[in-house]
Amino acid sequence: MPELPEVEIRRQYLETSSLFQTIQHIEVDDKKLLTTDYSTLINALEGRQFVSTRRVGKNLFILTDDPAVIVRMHFGMTGDLEYYHASLNRPRFARIVFEFATGYNLGFLCPRKFERVGLVSDIDAYLLEKKIGQDGLDITRDTLADRVRRKKALIKPVLLDQHVVAGLGNWIVDEVLFQAYVHPEQRADTLTDGQMTQLHQAIQLVLETAIRYEATYRDFPNNFLIHVREWDDSPYDDVEAHNYCPRCRTRIERATVGGRTTFFCPKEQVINA
DNA sequence: CAGCATGTTTGAAG
DNA sequence: GCTTCAAACATGCT
Secondary structure, three states: OOOOOHHHHHHHHHHHHOOHHHOEEEEEEEEHOOOOOOOHHHHHHOOOOOEEEEOOOOEEEEOOOOOOEEEEOOOOOOOOEEEEOOOOOOOOOEEEEEEEEEEEEEEEEEEOOOOOOOOOOHHHHHHHOOOOOOEOOOOOOOHHHHHHOOOOOOOHHHOOOOOOOOOOOOOHHHHHHHHHOOOOOOOOOOOOHHHHHHHHHHHHHHHHHHHHHOOHHHHHOOHHHHHHOOOOOOOOOOOOOHHOOOOOOOEEEEEEEEOOOEEOOOOOOOOOO
């Protein structure tokens, strides 16, 4: 489920499995998944090795032994990686496969085809061109406040906007707003200084917690809102128990904000404008 | 079977 | 040019 923490986990996975092995071949099932045309990609990467990685928001960059050849991966809603021995069956949905001379393969799994792979020649130039905001883990409180206050839209869609701050997705924004006691429909330019500080702290808390638990939701602290989402690894056997605010026990409300499903505590998250 | 989904891009409207 | 919003994308899962 690739939001920032999950992309970070994939970065670490790639970094510990797939560096310093010569790329012999790249299998591409569906060329629509590429943001660089197939022959350019093949010509640039065959014979190269991955040497390091960098993540910005939900973007994973993989540097090669040619400084001007960098792979960018985006995991869409459901993308994943799987490193496996070439003698084994190709994993399900591994629509792009990097085949190394070591006999191991790195599969880029795309169940829903919203994922993308392509080349960039300069990471910072790419970020500038795409106007990607600062990474959620790096952004300062004051920069966040400045970027947020320029927007008149609702705070939830503003936090989802990768140009404002990079890496927050739907569930993380809900969690951040819950931890910061901010209503998802408050206008971004009406947040007080105090709310802005709470928001910044909540972003750090949620991202660091998610990375620490390797994005495994069932292990998250009990005071996290995420447990209201009825995902397979919910920590509760009692389905009803996770429909209530973990702090005040008010029933959690479900709404659509900015076109996305949104959960919040109607008692503790109030519009303060 | 119908509805929903963790994300981004695009285009329309203001 | 900028902002905001809804739709579209392609497919899997419940």
